[in-house]
Amino acid sequence: MTTYRIAVIGGTGPQGKGLAYRFARHGHEVVIGSRTAEKAVTTAHEVADRLTAEGHAPVLSGAANVEAAAGAEVVLLSVPYDGHDELVASLADALAGKVVVSCVNPLGFDKRGAYGLDLEQSAAETASGLAPDARVVGAFHHVSAVSLWGEEEYLDHDDVLVVGDDRDAKEVAQELARAVTSRIGVDAGKLRLARQLEPLTAVLISINRTYKVRSGIRITGL
Numbered sequence: 029m030t031t032y033r034i035a036v037i038g039g040t041g042p043q044g045k046g047l048a049y050r051f052a053r054h055g056h057e058v059v060i061g062s063r064t065a066e067k068a069v070t071t072a073h074e075v076a077d078r079l080t081a082e083g084h085a086p087v088l089s090g091a092a093n094v095e096a097a098a099g100a101e102v103v104l105l106s107v108p109y110d111g112h113d114e115l116v117a118s119l120a121d122a123l124a125g126k127v128v129v130s131c132v133n134p135l136g137f138d139k140r141g142a143y144g145l146d147l148e149q150s151a152a153e154t155a156s157g158l159a160p161d162a163r164v165v166g167a168f169h170h171v172s173a174v175s176l177w178g179e180e181e182y183l184d185h186d187d188v189l190v191v192g193d194d195r196d197a198k199e200v201a202q203e204l205a206r207a208v209t210s211r212i213g214v215d216a217g218k219l220r221l222a223r224q225l226e227p228l229t230a231v232l233i234s235i236n237r238t239y240k241v242r243s244g245i246r247i248t249g250l
């Protein structure tokens with residue numbers, strides 16, 4: 029199994045922390061990133077303590093976002109859409125040449141629930157434009173943070189859909205999916221299809237509210 033040094037930008041939030049936990053448990057080296065290095069270190073300790081108690085030997089640390097990104101082979105963007113563009117622009121140099129995985133969902137919420145924001149392009153495409161030398165893919169949009177931090181060994185009722193224009197980068201993200209679902213991620217097409225994947229999460233949130241579940245995506249027919 030190939031292991032990677034992965035920076036999780038915004039790794040102090042529930043989605044980044046949950047993915048960091050899954051990646052580190054699978055043997056990847058993980059650096060949690062934050063706007064505040066101390067906060068990143070605290071979260072890294074929390075994740076490492078859990079993994080150690082579970083009998084694993086995680087390689088986990090915390091750093092300011094830019095340091096985390098600079099030292100990584102793979103960078104996961106796990107920040108809210110608000111502030112996303114400024115953050116990615118500020119990290120552009122550190123992201124050059126790296127596989128950058130975006131799980132960012134540009135969603136709005138109102139009295140009727142969650143909805144996809146009406147944007148000209150997806151968050152993943154925007155990241156690619158702001159960091160043109162990065163190899164951006166979209167993945168992990170539909171896995172729930174609660175499930176990621178939950179007790180199930182693998183979220184094997186979910187598939188991770190991966191979109192991107194760089195074939196090798198997409199394969200890296202597909203491999204990383206094994207840490208979450210135990211299966212390789214599904215090649216779901218070109219990066220522009222992130223425009224469809226990102227707002228689909230609003231549908232899952234609606235289903236979750238109606239049925240009081242944590243729904244996910246599973247592809248049949250493969």
Ligand SMILES: NC(=O)c1ccc[n+]([C@@H]2O[C@H](COP(=O)([O-])OP(=O)(O)OC[C@H]3O[C@@H](n4cnc5c(N)ncnc54)[C@H](OP(=O)(O)O)[C@@H]3O)[C@@H](O)[C@H]2O)c1
Pocket residue numbers: 037038039040041042043044061062063064067068105106107108109110111112115131132133134168169170171172173174
């Ligand atoms: N939560 C889920 O179940 C879920 C599922 C699928 C996808 N996602 C997507 O994953 C991303 C992260 O979700 P989340 O729930 O973990 O988000 P979150 O808790 O709101 O934010 C994650 C982290 O991003 C950093 N951050 C917040 N505002 C920022 C800004 N303006 N600029 C730069 N960094 C900022 C914060 O870290 P520091 O303060 O430490 O810098 C925060 O802990 C979102 O785009 C979301 O759509 C979430």
